[in-house]
Ligand code: MN
C-alpha cells in the first residue's frame with residue numbers, strides 16, 4: 001500500500017484547487033487582484049472603452065505614444081493606439097532581440113453584444129425601438145428582459161464626433177428587449193431553444209411617450225429623435241455613420257457566500273486583458289515585451305483592428321528595424337501566449353465535456369495546445385517543444401495551471417487569435433481563464449484563476 005501511494009504521488013498528475021493550497025497571504029493577493037479587475041470591467045464595457053482605460057493606466061506607468069518610424073532605445077515604454085479599438089503596449093528590453101525575440105501576450109477586448117443597424121429607429125404600437133444586428137456568438141434568448149446600456153460614437157454630418165454612454169451610471173435609464181409572457185408562450189415553448197428568439201426580433205425598447213399634444217402615428221419616434229437632438233445634436237441620418245452598441249447594464253459582482261467567483265459581462269476576454277496589462281506594467285525584465293489588446297476576435301479577427309490585420313507585422317518590423325535587428329530573425333525567435341478564455345467544466349452540463357481534458361474551476365489558468373473543431377480544423381496547434389518551454393517556465397516560477405480543450409470531440413469548438421500570430425512564424429499557445437456560461441450576458445470566473453493567469457503572464461515575460 002505504501003509503495004502504491006508513493007508511486008501515485010510521484011507518477012500521477014492531479015489538479016488542485018488553488019484556494020485549497022493557498023495560505024492566507026496568497027488568498028489576500030488573489031482577492032485584492034480581483035478588486036482591481038472588477039473596477040476595470042465596470043469601466044471597459046466595449047473595446048473602445050477598454051482602449052481608453054488601458055491607455056490611462058499605461059500613462060501612469062510612464063508609457064508614451066509610439067509614432068511609427070520613431071527611433072527606439074532599450075528602456076522605452078510605448079503604446080500604439082490603433083483607431084481607438086485595439087491597443088499595443090510594449091517595453092524595449094536590453095537583450096539581443098534577434099537572438100531572444102519578443103515575449104508577446106495577446107488578448108482581445110471585444111465581447112459579444114448587440115450592435116445597432118444603420119437605420120435603427122422605428123415606432124410600432126406606441127413604442128419606439130432600435131433594430132440590432134448581434135455581434136459574436138450569442139444565445140439570443142439570454143439577451144431578452146435584462147437591462148442594457150448603450151455605448152459608442154456618432155460621426156455627425158459635419159464630421160464632429162459624439163460619444164454616447166448611457167445606462168451605466170446610477171440613475172441613468174436603461175434599455176430592454178421584450179419577451180413573451182408564459183401565459184401566451186405555448187407555441188414558443190415548442191420551438192427549439194436556438195430559434196425561439198430570432199436575431200431579427202432582438203429589438204431594443206427605447207421609448208414610449210408621444211410628442212407633447214400629439215398622439216398621431218410616428219410621434220413616439222419623433223419624440224425620441226427630439227430628445228436625441230437636444231442631448232447629442234444628432235438627426236436620424238447621423239445613425240448611418242455611427243457605431244452604437246448595447247451591452248448588459250450589470251456591473252461586476254462577487255458571486256457566492258464565500259465570494260470566490262465574479263459575475264460580469266465581458267469576462268471573455270477582458271479577464272485576460274487585465275492580467276496582461278498588469279503583468280507587463282509591473283514586470284522587471286531584460287526581454288522586449290509586447291502586449292496586444294485586439295478587436296474583432298468574436299467575429300473572425302478580420303479588418304484593420306483585428307488580429308488578421310498587417311498591423312502586428314508592421315509593428316514588429318518597426319521595432320526591430322529601429323533597434324537594428326532583422327525583423328525575420330526577431331519573429332522567428334519570438335514567443336507568444338494567446339491569452340483567451342476557455343470553457344470551465346460545468347457539472348450542470350457534464351455531457352458536453354470530456355472531464356479529463358476540461359478546465360476545472362479554481363484549478364488555475366488553462367493552456368490549450370490546440371483549439372478548432374472537427375479533427376482540429378482551424379487551429380495552429382502549438383508544438384510539444386513550445387509547450388515544454390512554457391511548462392518549464394511555469395514550474396520554475398511556481399505557477400499553478402492546467403490544460404484543457406473546449407468540450408467533447410465533434411460537439412462544437414472554437415477559435416482564438418493564436419493561429420494568426422503563429423502564422424507570422426511565432427511560437428504561440430493559448431492560455432487563459434476558464435469561464436462558466438461563456439458569451440452569456442453575465443459570465444462567471446474564479447478569482448483564483450484570474451490571479452493564476454496573472455502569475456503565468458508574469459512568469460512568461462520575466463523568465
Ligand atoms: Mn475569447
Ligand code: MN
Nearest residue numbers: 112268298439
Ligand atoms: Mn468569445
